[in-house]
Amino acid sequence: MESLPIKRMSAFLPKNVQIKCVQLLRNTYRNDKQLAHDAGWNVKQLNKALEGYISEEHIPRIFSLSLRHCPEIKEIVKEEVVDEMHRLCAELDIIGENKQKKIQQFMQSLQERDKAMLLQIHDTGYARLQTLTALLRTQNDMQTLTRIREVINPISINILGKPIFTFHEKKMHPVTGETILFSWWLTEKILFEKEKEKVDIFDEDNKLRIVLEVPNNDESVEVGMDNCGISVSSKEYFRRIPLYSAVNKIVQQSCKNGILEVVLEKEV
Numbered sequence: 001m002e003s004l005p006i007k008r009m010s011a012f013l014p015k016n017v018q019i020k021c022v023q024l025l026r027n028t029y030r031n032d033k034q035l036a037h038d039a040g041w042n043v044k045q046l047n048k049a050l051e052g053y054i055s056e057e058h059i060p061r062i063f064s065l066s067l068r069h070c071p072e073i074k075e076i077v078k079e080e081v082v083d084e085m086h087r088l089c090a091e092l093d094i095i096g097e098n099k100q101k102k103i104q105q106f107m108q109s110l111q112e113r114d115k116a117m118l119l120q121i122h123d124t125g126y127a128r129l130q131t132l133t134a135l136l137r138t139q140n141d142m143q144t145l146t147r148i149r150e151v152i153n154p155i156s157i158n159i160l161g162k163p164i165f166t167f168h169e170k171k172m173h174p175v176t177g178e179t180i181l182f183s184w185w186l187t188e189k190i191l192f193e194k195e196k197e198k199v200d201i202f203d204e205d206n207k208l209r210i211v212l213e214v215p216n217n218d219e220s221v222e223v224g225m226d227n228c229g230i231s232v233s234s235k236e237y238f239r240r241i242p243l244y245s246a247v248n249k250i251v252q253q254s255c256k257n258g259i260l261e262v263v264l265e266k267e268v
Contacts, residue, residue, distance in 0.1 A: 007060045017080050019054075024069075025066055028069045083189055106164070114147070116233060198212065210264070221260060243264075
């Protein structure tokens with residue numbers, strides 16, 4: 001008989017996590033008959049479970065076995081259930097006011113460059129060190145690591161109780177299922193305020209033209225591009241602009257009197 005916490009938590013497990021529990025157990029057991037016996041199934045029912053046909057009465061048992069034999073399931077549940085619940089509660093203004101204040105306090109303690117790294121990982125789910133170095137504008141990766149380990153994470157530990165950046169040699173992307181190697185991830189969901197500056201995006205046949213306001217006194221504006229959109233950055237400014245059309249490259253950019261204009265070539 002499974003404990004009440006196991007039963008209650010099982011009720012919140014989405015289908016993909018249920019299937020992941022069975023897959024991990026099968027890889028661990030390497031004996032379908034024994035796994036089926038421990039789960040209260042026959043081998044045919046086990047095979048159906050791997051396809052997603054798991055009755056509600058069996059979910060607590062499978063979850064309990066996974067926690068005992070497959071420690072990696074804890075991280076999966078944290079990402080797919082706990083963190084997602086925190087994010088939804090925050091968006092619906094259900095999250096505790098104290099935690100919101102702590103996150104706001106943490107963000108206010110950072111420089112714009114630090115926030116740029118957080119926003120990059122927020123948008124893509126992860127980031128490699130070279131990407132963070134480019135955003136932070138440090139001279140090399142070692143300086144970026146120093147900034148993360150000796151400045152940003154200590155601030156996060158002091159305010160949020162844990163480091164905001166964590167490194168994984170190998171980790172599955174919770175959305176795409178892709179295995180990501182040697183990358184940095186966030187341990188906390190950060191909700192970024194919507195930008196106030198106006199952005200105009202013009203679709204011109206095979207091009208996209210983007211016009212936006214930037215700090216008028218900043219002449220060192222740089223524009224970058226990735227598969228999520230473009231980034232506009234300077235020493236004291238950073239902004240990401242999502243794009244809904246695939247683009248190949250930046251073909252033109254100009255900045256005058258605080259107005260930045262960027263032209264991108266669209267994919268055919």
